[in-house]
Amino acid sequence: MSETTPTNKPQWAMVIDLDRCTGCEACVVACNVENNVATVGAEEAAKGRTINWIRIERYFEGEYPDVRVKFRPVMCQHCEEAPCEPVCPVYATYHTDEGLNAQVYNRCVGTRYCANNCPYTVRSFNFFDHVWDAPLQKAWNPEVSVRSRGVMEKCTFCVQRIKAGEAKAKDENRDVKDGDVTPACVQTCPTKAMYFGNIADPTSEVAKLSKSSRATKLLEDLGTKPKVIYLNEGE
Amino acid sequence: MKRGLKIFLLVGVAILIAVWLAWRAASQPVAPDQPIAYNHWQHISKPDGPQLDCDFCHEYADKSAHATIPNITTCMGCHEAVKTDSPEVQKLAAYAQRQEQPKWVRVYFFDPEADVFFSHKPHVKANIACTDCHGNVPQLQKMRREVKHTMGWCIECHRQRKVSIDCYVCHR
Structure with a gap:
């Protein structure tokens, strides 16, 4: 897995405040539009072939009429010790020096080992070539590839926006700062439950929030070291 | 037997020529007509x-x-006056007249x-x-x-x- 080498590159991370999440799924819609994520239709969805880069998990607590619902948006956790990476026979998934878990579609041969090894089940496989009914293909994001049949895909933390933000910072001859990079889900969240930034920069908002006493990570005991930090609900 | 050899040789030569032609076409630089x-x-x-x-x-x-x-208005910046007798520039002027961009x-x-x-x-x-x-x-x-x-x-x-x-x- 990753040998942690000291780097001055930004380390991208996300913080999600569960107290603010209302489960509206606006982030899911934004993600689908931004990243050309295909919808498969009811029949294929019933076979478990949906493609989701982000999903909202629902948890119900208590008995009717005293029921409380909790929501949790789950996307690729960009683990520092990602279980998906060492099982790929063709190095199609690997860790970048910016702390991203990358998926290279050109390399992927579709063994699906990575999805089997992902404890968060956030990887989706393209079981067939998707059809966008005209004129929907005109809404494709030109900055993102349209994945073909037989490759695995998952959340990239909107790498196209990361690259654009880094290019902008380079133009202005400075380091990236908060606000340079905003993934589609973070941008669209109506309750501002999501934060994104460079966790290696101690002044960034995600670095500060990650030190909160409410901060937890999903399935932390697996030792995957996720880069998505959840702020638990307060009582 | 001799006839079979002849056909074999002919087919072989034909395949070789086809491969050579394909190779030559593939190694030509791409130069589409504009x-x-x-x-x-x-x-x-x-x-x-x-x-x-x-x-x-x-x-x-x-x-x-x-x-x-560039938009052809950039071209016409000069070619309104320069080399207006050239047939290619006349094509350009015709595009400009029709307010159309060449493909x-x-x-x-x-x-x-x-x-x-x-x-x-x-x-x-x-x-x-x-x-x-x-x-x-x-x-x-x-x-x-x-x-x-x-x-x-x-x-x-x-x-x-x-x-x-x-x-x-x-x-x-």
């Missing part, structure tokens, strides 16, 4: 020509992902399946000469693809110049 026979040499290198720089026409090469081809045929591009997201801007900013990637266009009478943009070719330059060769730099 709606107007634009001549790079005449505009850039010709001693008594206008001696334009690349970015006179491809003005967004240092500002955006795409180098861009230029792309010479350098990546296959969509390659999932390559190339940007001119960082390359121009790093002082890579246009001719490094596009061949000696200033001397070309007819634009053609002289340099093959394979991934190995990109990586080699990135390695030499100690630029990141992370997959996400180009593929996403």
Whole structure:
């Protein structure tokens, strides 16, 4: 897995405040539009072939009429010790020096080992070539590839926006700062439950929030070291 | 038996010729016919020509992902008055009259399946000469693809110049 080498590159991370999440799924819609994520239709969805880069998990607590619902948006956790990476026979998934878990579609041969090894089940496989009914293909994001049949895909933390933000910072001859990079889900969240930034920069908002006493990570005991930090609900 | 050998030889020679023709066609530089026979040499290198720089026409090469081809109003800026007797310039004037842009045929591009997201801007900013990637266009009478943009070719330059060769730099 990753040998942690000291780097001055930004380390991208996300913080999600569960107290603010209302489960509206606006982030899911934004993600689908931004990243050309295909919808498969009811029949294929019933076979478990949906493609989701982000999903909202629902948890119900208590008995009717005293029921409380909790929501949790789950996307690729960009683990520092990602279980998906060492099982790929063709190095199609690997860790970048910016702390991203990358998926290279050109390399992927579709063994699906990575999805089997992902404890968060956030990887989706393209079981067939998707059809966008005209004129929907005109809404494709030109900055993102349209994945073909037989490759695995998952959340990239909107790498196209990361690259654009880094290019902008380079133009202005400075380091990236908060606000340079905003993934589609973070941008669209109506309750501002999501934060994104460079966790290696101690002044960034995600670095500060990650030190909160409410901060937890999903399935932390697996030792995957996720880069998505959840702020638990307060009582 | 002898006849069988003859047919075998004939078919063999035919296949060889076909392979040779295909190989020759594949190794020819790509040089599609354009709606107007634009001549790079005449505009850039010709001693008594206008001696334009690349970015006179491809003005967004240092500002955006795409180098861009100019609107024909840029062409007409000069050709309203210059060389109006040339049949190609008359074609251009006809386009301008109809307020229509010529459908230029792309010479350098990546296959969509390659999932390559190339940007001119960082390359121009790093002082890579246009001719490094596009061949000696200033001397070309007819634009053609002289340099093959394979991934190995990109990586080699990135390695030499100690630029990141992370997959996400180009593929996403």
